[in-house]
Amino acid sequence: MTALIPHPTMPDKSALRHQLTALRRALDADLRAQWDAAIGEQVDIWLTTHPIRSLGVYWPIRAEPDLRAWYAAWSRRGVQLALPVVIDKDMPLQFLTWAEDSQLNKDSMGVMVPHADSPTVRPDALLTPCIGYNRDRIRLGYGGGFYDRTLATTPRPIALGIAYSATLRDFAAEAHDIALDAIVTEQPDASLW
Numbered sequence: 435m436t437a438l439i440p441h442p443t444m445p446d447k448s449a450l451r452h453q454l455t456a457l458r459r460a461l462d463a464d465l466r467a468q469w470d471a472a473i474g475e476q477v478d479i480w481l482t483t484h485p486i487r488s489l490g491v492y493w494p495i496r497a498e499p500d501l502r503a504w505y506a507a508w509s510r511r512g513v514q515l516a517l518p519v520v521i522d523k524d525m526p527l528q529f530l531t532w533a534e535d536s537q538l539n540k541d542s543m544g545v546m547v548p549h550a551d552s553p554t555v556r557p558d559a560l561l562t563p564c565i566g567y568n569r570d571r572i573r574l575g576y577g578g579g580f581y582d583r584t585l586a587t588t589p590r591p592i593a594l595g596i597a598y599s600a601t602l603r604d605f606a607a608e609a610h611d612i613a614l615d616a617i618v619t620e621q622p623d624a625s626l627w
Contacts, residue, residue: 447605450574454566454601458497461598466497469598469620474504476618476625477561477594481508488514490529490557490591493538493546498563499596506534516555518580519547526584531555557591560584562614564597568605571595571613571626585612599624 461469481489489508494500509515516529520541530552532538538546562581566574573595575581585593592615599619607613617626 447574447577450603450605451565451577454574454603455496457600458565458598461497466500470500471503472620473499473596473618474501476622477501477596478504478507480594480616480618481511481513484559484592486513486558486592488516488529488555488557488559490516490518490527490560491532492561492563492596493517494563495545499598501561501596509533514555514557516557517546517548518584520545520578520580523578524583526587527580529555529557556589559592559594562593562595564595564601564614564617566601566603566605567595567597567614567617567626568603568607569626570607571615571617572605572607572611573614574601574603574605579610582610582612585614594618595626 491501491505492498494502505515515532517532518527519530521528530548532548532552536552537549539549541547562573564573564575573581585591595614595617597617597619599621619625
């Protein structure tokens with residue numbers, strides 16, 4: 435496979451990851467909590483108009499938008515929640531069912547995951563945390579390709595990118611990048627549906 439040569443005016447993705455992660459960490463905690471609530475409210479509205487049975491959520495790391503306050507409400511509405519688990523570096527994510535009272539353990543990368551004997555599920559939709567995103571709804575993640583491999587599976591889950599509007603950047607898509615169905619930010623008019 436031939437490596438793509440970045441356009442000279444496009445930022446280096448590694449540097450961009452570092453810059454945007456630092457930007458998220460530098461946000462005032464109260465402001466971030468307000469933005470998280472606004473993002474959660476938009477996802478909540480989306481869930482009322484899209485009847486899904488299962489939703490892949492995430493346990494936030496590295497100052498990702500934190501929607502955990504909404505998880506219990508979605509679960510009470512009958513949506514089965516599931517958290518992603520890395521099985522192998524070259525495989526799609528596996529999703530294990532999770533409920534508010536489920537025990538979580540740290541995986542080898544320090545991410546909270548359900549107990550290994552939790553049932554697996556193929557979520558109808560995924561909340562996909564983004565370090566950054568572009569106008570084509572391409573997600574900038576941590577570089578492992580796990581969500582892209584997951585979105586390449588059949589049936590493909592609906593993918594909602596979760597990001598702060600301040601992380602919108604111009605960057606080139608690579609051959610393996612798969613566009614998300616929407617990007618949800620704290621600003622409804624900045625979200626890409």
